[in-house]
Amino acid sequence: MSTEINMRVLLKSRPNGFPTEDDFDVVESPIPRPQQGEILMKSLWLSLDPYMRGRMNDAKSYAPSVNVGEPMVGGAVARVVESRSPLFNVGDLVEGRFGWQSYAISNGIGVRKVDESLAPIQTAVGVLGMPGLTAYFGFLDVCDPKPGDTVVVSAASGAVGQIVGQIAKIMGCKVVGTAGSESKVKFIVDELGFDYAINYKTTDVAQSLDELCPEGIDVYFDNVGGFVTDAVMERINTGARIAICGQISQYNLETPDMAPRNLGLLTRSQAKMEGFLVFAYENRYDEGITRMATWIKEGKLKYKEDVVEGLKNAPKAFIGMLNGENFGKTLIKISE
Ligand SMILES: NC(=O)c1ccc[n+]([C@@H]2O[C@H](COP(=O)([O-])OP(=O)(O)OC[C@H]3O[C@@H](n4cnc5c(N)ncnc54)[C@H](OP(=O)(O)O)[C@@H]3O)[C@@H](O)[C@H]2O)c1
Structure with a gap:
């Protein structure tokens, strides 16, 4: 480990509109040392998520x-x-907000131990992590689905959308997804x-919705x-439930x-219509992880x-x- 360095990706400049690679700096630093009560972690998998675009702005947000x-x-x-913390042992697999870097220090706050027996470890930032939990609670709690x-669901092949659609099928719903390529639309139906x-x-989305959802x-x-x-919105039924999970079409607009x-x-x-943040469900994450892990094991959730x-x-x-x-949950594999 002593010969290794800490690679970090820094925000170099705040983008206007779409970010470019020039807005980032990739730098190498010495590996930090943990103080009493802290742990040093080597990152294996990094999750890339749309919310990070908002963090690049200097604007008021929820974080x-x-x-x-x-x-x-x-x-x-x-x-x-x-580990210089009584709460963690060397070898523990953990998940948390460790940033775009190959090593991170933490005092343990917000760090979750990962059960490696549930599924491949990278799912802790995917289907069994933040995006999957967004789908689980956003759909089941905010949308209150009924059989039939x-x-x-939009962005239906993505990290959140693919899980929402499959949970909707498990709940006995009819599901239509929107996505941006032929391979994506084929995948969400066929797979x-x-x-x-x-x-x-x-395709003309309005016309397609009329054809595919004649019942609204x-x-x-x-x-x-x-x-x-x-x-x-033009086609919602009486008593419809609309969850505003995200608005990615707006994130990179200059105006x-x-x-x-x-x-x-x-x-x-x-x-x-209700906006929600997955973090509001933090005290129920175990419920979502356990249930989705079961669905994965049963072959009901891919x-x-x-x-x-x-x-x-x-x-x-x-x-x-x-x-x-x-095409699917975006992950960076940092290390074995
Ligand atoms: N509320 C919460 O707590 C919470 C938590 C996590 C994520 N989110 C939100 O959930 C949404 C999906 O996140 P994700 O992690 O699952 O990302 P993702 O769907 O895996 O990736 C983003 C996808 O957005 C689609 N997209 C990009 N520009 C678009 C546009 N102009 N119009 C329509 N679609 C566009 C692209 O798919 P296509 O090829 O299909 O266009 C792209 O693959 C985002 O809005 C995110 O901010 C919210």
């Missing part, structure tokens, strides 16, 4: 921005390699068991916003898009990962994910 010159924020799966409901899928880049839409799990959401002007549809439909090797490739992979070049 602080990354300061220029500091490592990008990010969830990671790591191995404890040195017609459910639409994940969605009933239908719409390529929002090549009871639940919309929104990951994207923009014109896909406009088309869904904010038009504000929603179709909210009257909520009145007409006596529908509920997950697709998009793995890029090497921390130095994280900026390119992150920008690609924002562009829809990822």
Whole structure:
């Protein structure tokens, strides 16, 4: 370990619009040493997520921005390699917000021990981590699905969307997903068991929804916003539930898009639209992890990962994910 260095990816500049690789700096530093009460961890897997784009801005949000010159924020799966804490042993596998770096120090707050028997370890930042839990609680709690409901989910092949659609099928719903390529729409129907899928880049979303959901839409799990959401909103049923999970179509706009002007549809439909953050469910994570791990073991829940090797490739992979070049949960494999 002493010959190794700590590779870190820093925020170099705040982007306007889409980030570029020039907004990041890849640097090498000495491996930090833990103080009394702290642990040193070697990161194995880094999760790349859309929320990180917001952290690059200097804007008010539910979490602080990354300061220029500091490592990008990010969830990671790591191995404890040195412990000066009574709570962790060398060899423990842990998950937490360790950032875009190959080694991290922590006092243990917010660090979760990972049960390696459940599934491959990288799932602790995927289907059995933040994105999967977002799907689980956002769909089951916010959307309150009933068997027979017609459910639409956007960004349906992504980390969150692919899990939402499969949980909806487990709950006995009819599921339509939207995604941005032919291979993605084929995958979510053929491999994940969605009933239908719409390529929002090549087809008229409104017309497709009319054809595929003649009975209207009871639940919309929104990951994207923009014109896909406009088309869904026009077709919601009385008592519909709409979860605003994310609005990725808006994250890289230099000028904010038009504000929603179709909210009257909520009145007409006596529908509920609710934004949520997965962190609000932290005290119930074990429930979600246990249930989804069971579904995985039973073959009812699949997950697709998009793995890029090497921390130095994280900026390119992150920008690609924002562009829809990822196919499944975006992960950086940092180390064995
Ligand atoms: N509320 C929460 O607590 C919470 C937690 C986690 C994630 N989220 C949100 O959930 C959403 C999905 O996150 P994820 O981690 O699962 O990402 P992801 O779906 O794995 O990756 C992002 C996907 O967004 C799609 N996309 C990009 N630009 C788009 C556009 N202009 N219009 C429509 N789709 C576009 C792309 O897929 P296509 O090829 O299909 O376009 C891309 O692959 C994001 O909005 C994220 O911010 C919220």
